[in-house]
Amino acid sequence: MTLRIITTGGTIDKVYFDAKSSYEIGDPMVTDILDEGLATVLHTVQSILKKDSLELTDEDRQLIYDAVLAAPERHIVITHGTDTMPITALKLKSIVDKTIVLTGAMAPARFRRTDAIFNIGCAVAAAQALPAGVYITMNGRLFEAGKVRKNLDLGRFEATE
Amino acid sequence: MTLRIITTGGTIDKVYFDAKSSYEIGDPMVTDILDEGLATVLHTVQSILKKDSLELTDEDRQLIYDAVLAAPERHIVITHGTDTMPITALKLKSIVDKTIVLTGAMAPARFRRTDAIFNIGCAVAAAQALPAGVYITMNGRLFEAGKVRKNLDLGRFEATE
Amino acid sequence: MTLRIITTGGTIDKVYFDAKSSYEIGDPMVTDILDEGLATVLHTVQSILKKDSLELTDEDRQLIYDAVLAAPERHIVITHGTDTMPITALKLKSIVDKTIVLTGAMAPARFRRTDAIFNIGCAVAAAQALPAGVYITMNGRLFEAGKVRKNLDLGRFEATE
Amino acid sequence: MTLRIITTGGTIDKVYFDAKSSYEIGDPMVTDILDEGLATVLHTVQSILKKDSLELTDEDRQLIYDAVLAAPERHIVITHGTDTMPITALKLKSIVDKTIVLTGAMAPARFRRTDAIFNIGCAVAAAQALPAGVYITMNGRLFEAGKVRKNLDLGRFEATE
Numbered sequence: 001m002t003l004r005i006i007t008t009g010g011t012i013d014k015v016y017f018d019a020k021s022s023y024e025i026g027d028p029m030v031t032d033i034l035d036e037g038l039a040t041v042l043h044t045v046q047s048i049l050k051k052d053s054l055e056l057t058d059e060d061r062q063l064i065y066d067a068v069l070a071a072p073e074r075h076i077v078i079t080h081g082t083d084t085m086p087i088t089a090l091k092l093k094s095i096v097d098k099t100i101v102l103t104g105a106m107a108p109a110r111f112r113r114t115d116a117i118f119n120i121g122c123a124v125a126a127a128q129a130l131p132a133g134v135y136i137t138m139n140g141r142l143f144e145a146g147k148v149r150k151n152l153d154l155g156r157f158e159a160t161e
Numbered sequence: 162m163t164l165r166i167i168t169t170g171g172t173i174d175k176v177y178f179d180a181k182s183s184y185e186i187g188d189p190m191v192t193d194i195l196d197e198g199l200a201t202v203l204h205t206v207q208s209i210l211k212k213d214s215l216e217l218t219d220e221d222r223q224l225i226y227d228a229v230l231a232a233p234e235r236h237i238v239i240t241h242g243t244d245t246m247p248i249t250a251l252k253l254k255s256i257v258d259k260t261i262v263l264t265g266a267m268a269p270a271r272f273r274r275t276d277a278i279f280n281i282g283c284a285v286a287a288a289q290a291l292p293a294g295v296y297i298t299m300n301g302r303l304f305e306a307g308k309v310r311k312n313l314d315l316g317r318f319e320a321t322e
Numbered sequence: 323m324t325l326r327i328i329t330t331g332g333t334i335d336k337v338y339f340d341a342k343s344s345y346e347i348g349d350p351m352v353t354d355i356l357d358e359g360l361a362t363v364l365h366t367v368q369s370i371l372k373k374d375s376l377e378l379t380d381e382d383r384q385l386i387y388d389a390v391l392a393a394p395e396r397h398i399v400i401t402h403g404t405d406t407m408p409i410t411a412l413k414l415k416s417i418v419d420k421t422i423v424l425t426g427a428m429a430p431a432r433f434r435r436t437d438a439i440f441n442i443g444c445a446v447a448a449a450q451a452l453p454a455g456v457y458i459t460m461n462g463r464l465f466e467a468g469k470v471r472k473n474l475d476l477g478r479f480e481a482t483e
Numbered sequence: 484m485t486l487r488i489i490t491t492g493g494t495i496d497k498v499y500f501d502a503k504s505s506y507e508i509g510d511p512m513v514t515d516i517l518d519e520g521l522a523t524v525l526h527t528v529q530s531i532l533k534k535d536s537l538e539l540t541d542e543d544r545q546l547i548y549d550a551v552l553a554a555p556e557r558h559i560v561i562t563h564g565t566d567t568m569p570i571t572a573l574k575l576k577s578i579v580d581k582t583i584v585l586t587g588a589m590a591p592a593r594f595r596r597t598d599a600i601f602n603i604g605c606a607v608a609a610a611q612a613l614p615a616g617v618y619i620t621m622n623g624r625l626f627e628a629g630k631v632r633k634n635l636d637l638g639r640f641e642a643t644e
Contacts (some may be wrong), residue, residue: 038276038301039301039302040302110433111338112433112436117198117278117279118194120279120282121285122282122283123282124279124283124301125282125283125286125287125290125301128302139201140195140199140201140285141202156199158201273597274593356601356623358601359602360639361623362641363623437521440519440603440607443602443604443623445608447606448609451612461520461522461523461524462517462520462526462607463523464611
């Protein structure tokens with residue numbers, strides 16, 4: 001079992017640049033998180049985008065789709081901004097024979113308090129344990145693509161009917 | 162889906178007491194970890210032991226067994242010291258119709274660098290995603306009870322043949 | 323000896339708001355830092371501004387000046403954005419009979435890696451140990467007002483001739 | 484101005500070894516703390532002991548004394564276990580023409596919550612700002628050697644009079 005981890009940007013990878021007092025997307029934090037988690041699970045990390053998910057275009061989503069399709073691995077984790085994560089999940093739904101799990105974070109992984117580490121843990125396990133399909137894991141829950149939305153007011157993911 | 166989380170002690174919950182210059186097992190950290198992970202998954206935390214796993218007796222393991230059996234939930238996470246985690250996993254194997262996932266940590270959750278948060282993430286997802294059975298998740302991997310050992314020299318879990 | 327700690331904003335107090343994907347100045351972190359530092363030194367925290375230091379106006383600086391002058395304490399710490407910290411320090415130079423120490427941070431105190439805690443430690447000690455005057459402490463160094471600049475290229479403070 | 488930093492062990496440098504479930508003194512953390520604090524102050528770190536301060540013998544204290552005396556620098560920071568820090572401070576009191584500041588931590592620097600970073604900040608500034616003499620900085624306060632004790636019940640340092 002080898003895991004393919006595709007990173008696309010989002011809050012999870014944000015860094016703060018003092019010079020500009022701005023907040024940009026830096027290198028993927030998933031590698032640091034796996035190191036700290038003492039992960040020995042075989043994996044490849046592939047960084048294909050560094051964007052806020054609100055800025056993702058149809059072309060970007062096609063890029064993600066193509067990367068998943070081209071991956072030789074059957075178990076895929078995708079780190080992604082939270083705002084349009086459900087849209088990307090839907091886009092990937094036509095891919096069969098792979099277990100694809102999207103996750104991200106509400107607070108940057110570089111923060112002292114962050115949901116990033118817990119979420120990556122959830123995604124790494126879910127990508128191994130779940131049957132083929134497309135899923136989102138956030139807030140310690142597992143959602144199927146097409147049956148989940150981000151509740152902006154409450155700042156959390158929830159199932160749709 | 163409600164998760165039952167049973168805590169038994171181990172490195173994950175260790176605290177350092179300066180007064181005694183010693184290192185003892187404190188309150189379960191899993192609640193803090195779930196808070197920081199913004200977990201909204203329904204769960205109950207039940208602390209039944211605060212012991213290093215090398216100190217667990219047959220009676221202690223029976224206590225864990227009974228707690229799992231008595232739990233109304235079908236999805237169980239157990240936090241446990243790493244040294245004898247495979248033994249406790251085996252002991253639970255006769256329980257059917259529940260997904261039971263054991264995890265712990267090599268470094269205390271109160272440390273700045275720790276595998277505890279990642280491991281709890283893995284366990285929470287695995288307990289929801291896996292079919293009924295008894296499992297260990299450590300190092301980002303999922304192992305079946307009876308097919309895993311802790312490699313003391315390398316300080317990690319690995320599959321046995 | 324009682325310390326007056328005046329907070330004005332700056333990177334040290336920045337928080338990240340996911341909803342807006344922006345980065346704003348939150349509540350002063352100095353209280354958390356003193357708690358974690360187990361500080362028993364008597365002190366009062368006074369938040370008078372929440373601004374990036376590049377946005378500070380002459381009126382803002384007058385506000386800071388007035389707050390220092392009005393403080394009954396002789397030992398003053400000011401947390402401040404780094405970009406114009408030397409300008410504010412100069413402005414305060416006409417205040418005699420008080421030891422005034424400005425500090426801030428290159429990375430937000432809410433980050434996992436940050437110079438904020440170390441800098442607050444330096445400022446708290448310097449405000450007690452130095453004779454009356456106006457100082458900046460950054461990078462573990464003590465600078466007198468009027469003899470220090472922020473080197474933007476190197477991202478650190480240095481003495482001017 | 485160059486700082487000499489002498490490390491002797493104590494809680495500040497403790498690490499946790501899972502294999503033995505014990506808690507030993509590791510490599511000095513002061514270097515990491517100065518890195519994270521973006522310290523550019525010139526300094527040399529010298530590790531001479533790795534002991535709990537309750538285990539320090541007269542010979543050990545002589546070793547510390549000799550190291551301070553032999554140091555070419557006039558500004559000295561010593562990291563030290565807290566329990567007998569006041570005794571070592573007294574021992575050094577006959578050294579004139581140097582500013583010597585002892586500090587340590589109630590919680591290991593490797594912990595997520597620790598007073599170590601704040602304390603090192605205090606010590607680095609105090610060693611530069613104070614006149615020649617021997618001092619302890621803990622809890623954000625500055626104490627003169629001979630006028631300070633550790634209050635074991637309250638877990639903090641306080642002035643004796």
